[in-house]
Amino acid sequence: AQAILLCPDAEYIARVEASIHKLLPAMPRAETITTSLSDRGALVKVRDMEEACAIANAIAAEHLEISAEDPLKWADQIRHAGAMFLGRFSSESLGDYCCGPNHVLPTSRTARFSSPLGVYDFQKRSSIIQVSEAGAQTLGKVAAELAYGEGLQAHARSAELRLTQS
Known part of the structure; x- marks a missing residue:
């Protein structure tokens, strides 16, 4: 798994890091999570949200959460993501398990050129x-x-x- 935070607010990044250290010990899979964060995690301070969007497009993540004041504004700048979760209440887990869109998403940066599984994948054209x-x-x-x-x-x-x- 990969977890990357792109944020222009250093104080918010510090709060996220503190929350990780606080919550991690109570996780049943703490060792796996620690390894994942160590190998494929990052807390990145960006200049602004425009830079965050540019980096997010380069990453082309399977899952992209936009927890910002006006997430639709920033979603319009995203061209490469398997699934976007807009706003602080739209967690990846809701999308994975119960929000409706299917969970077969492009991985490993393939969101740059492919889309989630959809009806067109089952139609001959x-x-x-x-x-x-x-x-x-x-x-x-x-x-x-x-x-x-x-x-x-x-x-x-x-x-x-x-x-x-x-």
């Missing part, structure tokens, strides 16, 4: 391409050039054969 004769005149030249560059002469010829002979 096909791409449909229809090019006009005029469009083929422009695109055919481009496709042929790219195909030759890849060493795919038959692909290039397929595009060229569709070009209008002048």
Whole structure:
């Protein structure tokens, strides 16, 4: 597990650290939590919330809690997170167990290019391409050039054969 706090308020970070030290000894899995925090945890003071959002996007976390005064304002700046929990009452545990969205989320920074499991994952789709004769005149030249560059002469010829002979 990974736990990273990005916060512009040094006093708040200090309170979080004190709370961790206070609560940790009573946890049944204290050793596991300690190892996780040591290996993959951080309390990071940022300049401002804009920097926090930029770093959060780079991390592309599976779970992202935005515990801020106006969480929607900051959620608009997040492009890469598996699930976002907005406001201090929206804990990850509620999302994991009872809030509705499924819990199959992109992990290991894959939120940069993938989404939570959804209905589209269970639907078969096909791409449909229809090019006009005029469009083929422009695109055919481009496709042929790219195909030759890849060493795919038959692909290039397929595009060229569709070009209008002048």
